Amino acid sequence: MKENPYRPFPATITGIKAETDCEFTLTVAASVAMMPGQFFQVSLPKIGEAPISISGFGPDWIQFTVRAVGRLTNALQELRTGENLFIRGPYGTGFPLDTFRGSNLAIVAGGSGTAPVRPLIRGALDGTLPVRSLRVIAGFKSKESLLFADEFDEWRKKGEVLVTIDKPQEGWDGPSGLVTEHIRAMKLDDPADVQFVVVGPPVMMKFAVAEVRLLGVPEDNIWVSFERLMSCGLGKCGHCKIDSAYICLDGPVFRFSRAAGLID
């Protein structure tokens, strides 16, 4: 076959960092152009393949932050530096960087939803995504389930970062409560002049977007990222389709005004 879009290429693991007891970030060597919000189909031969978001990237490296929940992701947790991942991509539409450039950017992420938004935050930090202001609300179940905890202080140099856990916990003196409560408490000078990103589990996204709407942010300024079962990333397998949209092609990032009309 001259061209086989299903054929992945090997990417060598150069770094592994444990985030929680079941989540970890892999750094692999690969020189591919990509955008925050896009994903790769990651696989191991004889084990399986799954879509994994880009949680960070540079000119010759990519990071994936993975939660071990099944066949492939458990096997990924066993890998060591120097071993290969097999990847194809990037796929999907990323975040609208042109719209975000120079904007007042607000990001609300829940749990593993922090992985796909992390490149936006890093872009704001390193100047590749210049923004007027940055506000981040990141919500996790408990202090044991924080992702990227060692970076929060660095993030705070660029903007206002609020990390919350669902319920107060011994040994945690930071904020608690669901992200929705913290969205409600936000003060926005001009809600129409904010670009709002909301990424997380389906239920969290639903309620978080409702709160953001109550702040007066127009539907067109709200951006969400969808997760659906995927088997191809190419618009062929049909798993990710909602209405006439294929999440792997037309998403995973959608403007909320479009996403609101998509009924599973």
Place this chain on the structure above:
Amino acid sequence: MYSFSFSLEEFSRVFDALGERYALSGPRRFPGKGRFSGTDLVKYAPLASFDELELDEKSGMSPKSLVFPPDETTFYFNGDEFTEAPLEDERETVVFLRPCDINGFRRLDAIFLENGGTKDPYYMRRREKLHFFMIECATSFENCFCVSMGSNVAGEYAVALRFDQDSVLVQVKDERFAGLFASGAPSAFTPEFVRENARNVEVPDIDEMPPELFLHPLWDEYDARCIACGRCNTSCVTCTCFSTRDIFYADSRRSGERRRVWDGCHLDGFTDMAGGYSFRKKKGERMRFKTFHKIYDFKKRFGYNMCVGCGRCDDVCPEYISFAECINKVAAALKGGDAK
């Protein structure tokens, strides 16, 4: 374009000559293999001779397996090495099929060759070897509603055939087959198309489905009736969904395969995600999802409806659920009429 006429005996000889150069596939009867005891199964299969070609009954399964097999190896693994699975049969294939199925292939092409701007190479290598020999439909079969779907007429064929009691009429469009049929008596044959079906459906023609229709009570009856067997998906000539699975061989964990297998929107697990999330748990929601894809959202994307009205989903449903009736209910509900 040339047309010829053959006696059955003459045609049988031409058929044999065709079989020497091409793999032949068409509807074939398997006695006693049907769904109910004492019934026969008709499905697409290799044909060794003309009398194996089943012309009296619709095939329960569509010819899509010729380009999209139910279970296909995409890669073989040796350690970490990926080797593309070779095509088992490199021969060009002649497939005997009816106009609705020719139009069905157009829909398969839309997904596998056009959607997202990538060509699926596994589909393409089979598709490029296919030549359509269209069987003229004298009358329509049970449950067909091709006329309502506008897929009763097809033009994309290499050869068209009319099978009469004692003759076969042939129109040759594709030059490469002209030589094979040159022995026939000249004829003025051009194929006719079915212009009416016993079953008619009213296909809604709307740009945006109102949100109320997604939650309409018309879907509720399918919650209880549909058993999620997925037969309507597997028999459908235009259902394209698949899942990817890796396996390793028991004797050596070093080698294995990546496969893609048919999947379907009526089946459990079609949307299961990590964290226990899944969508469309209710069967009625799955019926709604399939129906809208077939008669509404595919059209939004590609400009024509996906369903070709072959009626196979109605033929095979063990619960006697009629898709045709379902389309009519949607049309009625859209008009604000009684959707029951």
